[in-house]
Amino acid sequence: MRAAYAHAIPPSLQLPKSSPVASMTTPQLLVFATLFGALVLFVWGKWRYDVVGMLALLTLTLTGVVKGNDAFKGFSEPAVITVAAVLVISQALQKTGLVNVLVRGLGRVGNNMSVQVLAMCAVVALLSSIMNNVGALAIMLPVAITLANRAGRSASTLLMPLAFASLLGGMTTLIGTPPNLIISNLRRDLLGEAYNMFSFTPVGVAVAAAGVLYLAFLGWRLLPQRVSGENRADLYRMADYMTEVRLPESSPLAGQRVMDLGKVEGVQVVSLVRGESQRPFPTAFTVLQAGDVLIVEATAAKLTELVEDGQLTLVGNEKITPEQLASDDVTLAEVVVTALSPIVGQSAVSLRLRQRFNINLIAVSRQGQRLRERLVNAKFKAGDVLLVHGPRPSIDEALSTLGCLPLRERALDMVPAGQTRKMLLTGGIFLVAILAATVNLLPVAVSFTAAATLMLLLRLINLRDVYESIEWPILVLLATLIPVGAALSSTGGANLIAETILGLTDGWPVMAVLVVVMILTMNLSDIINNAAAALITAPIAIKIAQGLDANPDAFLIAVAVAASSAFLTPIGHQSNTLVMGPGGYKFSDYWKVGLPMEIIVVAVGAPMIALVWGLS
Template identity: 35%
Template sequence: MAVPQPTTAMLVVFGLTAAALLAFVREVVSPDVTALAVLVSLVVLEPWTTVDAATAISGFASAATVTIMAMYMLSEGVQRTGAVQRLGAFLARVTGGDERRVLAATVGTTGPLAGLVNNTPVVAVFIPMISDLAEDSHLSPSKFLIPLSYAAMLGGMLTLIGTSTNIVASDLVATDLVPDHGPIGMFELTPLGIVVLLVGSVYLLTVAPHLLPDRVPPTLDVTDTYEVTDYLAQVRVRESSALVGQRVEDAFTSMELDVDVLQLVRDEEVFIAPGSDRDIVAGDVLTVRANLQDVNRFSEAYDLRQLPREEVTGDSLSAPWIRGELLELVVPPESDFVGDTLAELRFRERYGSTVMAIRRGSQVTHERLDAFELSGGDSLLVYATSTAAELLADEDEVLVTRGPAGETENPRLSPKTPVAIGILLAVIGLAAFTHFPIVVTALGGVVAMVVTGCLDIDDAYDAVSWNVVFLLAGILPLSAALRASGGAGYLAELLVLLAEGADLLLVVGVFYVLTGLLANVITPVASVALLVPVAARSATELGGDPFSFVLAVTFAGSTAFMTPIGYQTNLMVYGPGGYRFTDYLRVGAPLQLLLAVVTTLGIGVLWPPG
């Protein structure tokens, strides 16, 4: 079969697609901004793309986009009840510090839970629980956090609402891509999802422990984890010091040295800096964060006496009578902090807290922290007053993964817990067993959450990952343009030529592998939105069942295991686990290959392609 020459319209759409993929990979701007740029470009090039303004913004009103927004809100309502936190505390008690039991509890709980609640908040709640449990048990958190992320991703395939990619695929299937097939049912994916979760869990429990390194060594002191001991010192203020009579904060505003004051110790009292309004007097002892050279310069400049470099530990900084807290914060991928420096954020003044170190994967930075540009997945070691710790715990732009705000020792259940869980189950049940579509039941669930007081409307809006919403709304018109221009059909014909004479199930497997690889470097949502039309058209050209091909793309979109940037939960555990980029490839590549075989064979049994 000869493939016709591509038309100008196809070439224009292909060019936009290639530019979008390059921008996704190079991260020229954030993925959601790239998607919006594509949306605008489609309208500007309407004579070739056939995408007018109304079609371009239709992604904001698509069932997939609205459903995903609603599910973020519903998940937040359930999370606020304390039910997930209580489950984490229960697991901490029953595992007893045994590595195998901790891992089994992590995987065995996270996977099924992620099928009902959006997997991102599940991972957000479990990170501090796993980190604290590992610390108490003298185990490395690196052994558990990647399995936590992977299990949440695997569990997302259990139901339609488990992950955003399922909802996107369902919305596309409801068009004319798959004749005589409406949206994907709530539990239509469940049989194969169970198989995938079981196989993946066995891998995580047996093979993964041998592949995961101890990037963060077992320790009882968080200062050891961030290697800050050599950057902590104490100095005593002499009577002749120029600091006498100055406020702690005012004394260092003009200082060019990279020195932060953490504490002011006077007799038996300890005052936390910044935020202290006390004047420095002779005899005060200052606990500072700086390297040895800057401590020496600091002492000489202000006539201070260095005390013996006794080790300053987490216990000495955060003892109960001191009212100071050591916190670990993670910057989520969607945080407004991404791209800003601590100086630009005025972090010390804004939160009354001091950043002592920043970890990006396995790399820890201790110097010139004010100039450090934050990125998604970075984790920060912060010293704060108890009041400031509470402020940070309520801050939507960071996730507290270690410290009092992240503890799960005795979480309380809200009186609204049965109501919130009942609403979520009602949303699922109505979508599964009535004629109401999931978008309607999900919105109804949000209304019920707000009316019953389970969720405040402001918290509902804050719960939405708007970057995902804008990414999806911007990329769906590109998917439509691929179909309208004939580009999807053209690519399908090329694939048909390459696959001529091949078994249909083998072609299904090729689509699975292609989608999985693409999802690792762009985003799962974008890869599914772009490849579902091509897969469905290829199946039609080959005389196969389009639904089988679409399912291969859908399942593969949730297997971005090989990079920390492939899925947001991977990035969330990147800093706390101290991982390197290659750790994801070492553990994720065999799992992705294993699931490519299992899922393809499962599709062949449950939904034969031809």
């Protein structure tokens, strides 16, 4: 599969083969200091990674390492445009119900755990090869929870394997994950030709197949059954944090509106009983009357204050159930906070959920345990599971704005009625785009952008969905770090690191050095965004290949595979973060399952790279 020009590296990019490493220049010191600072900020996590990427770019631009005219060229790179187009197409595939066709048969896989994991991981991996990894995982989360509950089994045995499978599937095609697009972009700059749609497939499929088999027959057994059905039901134990109070004739609250009670910090009115009728989620303008029974959510201190000031009578809460808070129009829903959600780091009181979105926050679960602290002051984290209450349309609208995903159980026969034509049209446009890119009729970025635009014009997806589907932080990160990665090469920094690695591995076989590059990239990807890991390590890998007189394609593919193998931590990839709360996982659970997975990736990936691409 290697092209005849595989070693035709431009002289300006070639690595000097003589002399020991020279002392670092000022531009190199600036690049290394900036990258080190960025790594520290990535791991710290206080600032989001797109902000860190912008700071790194501005630092190198203001110090003159990156020319001002080149600072924002990353935003026009084909890799960035392609990622945006693929995200839009992924949304269209979901909206029209096309991806649901692959999910419909999962309800009939039976209760054998290995078979369930195998079937679900295979579907997630397949979806991830053609759409956004997190999107593929989000589709499967409610299905996995449904199957686990049916079997009376912990969902924790399914969720992490699904997250890992979404990463494995992404490495099988050009559009499956941003690192593949970055590597293809770099190859175009280096050798004049980018990778095609299926250049990553032979190695990626072999690694993904081995990984899925490991997850199905061994990986899930290493996971704790930490979140049982009883633990999940803990969110719904209303009596733990809700109370019924009655307004007597003498209460000063009679004649006031529900919104007046909501002004008391830490108190929520979630239901109202008046005579024989019950009003789940009473409106803010509902006028309270003597004799009303309110179901309120409040801390013990706030409840005491409310009862005393309002001269209320405690009724008792032993009979409060989820059914009392639901109706045809009002429901309770579990949702999970995504890594890119704008509510991360904010509290319920700062978000003003009732006033802005017409929903109540009932409870929060973190790593499988319900938070006992006051909800109004609790700051949300990625992976938190929220129990929210309100009208169904309000909840659906709020989830889109708040960056949360539903965990509600749903039917497995999920193709929307009347969507067959749209589904087939969306699939047809997508297949034509893939074909056009594969046969080089159009560049990948142009092909997929045209497909996304056509889907919009044909009303297969609306304009709001287009903009909401694009993960802008990912695009900003890519666009800002592309010039930073170029600076690592242009200043000779990549040469310096490559010389150091070559010195440490002097006399080693090319295969052994390839394995070292994979391990270094995987370790970096475990602590920072995988796209950032690829942008940092790919220039170094090219220099190492040139220093060994080896095939640069082999080292580029190795970086692509390794950058998509963030299995040791919950922070290496959004998919890992997304399942942490619903699965009740601890940090240590990831490396217990992830370490054997990374060993498998190297053990299968390195020989496959040598077989498919050749090392020399």
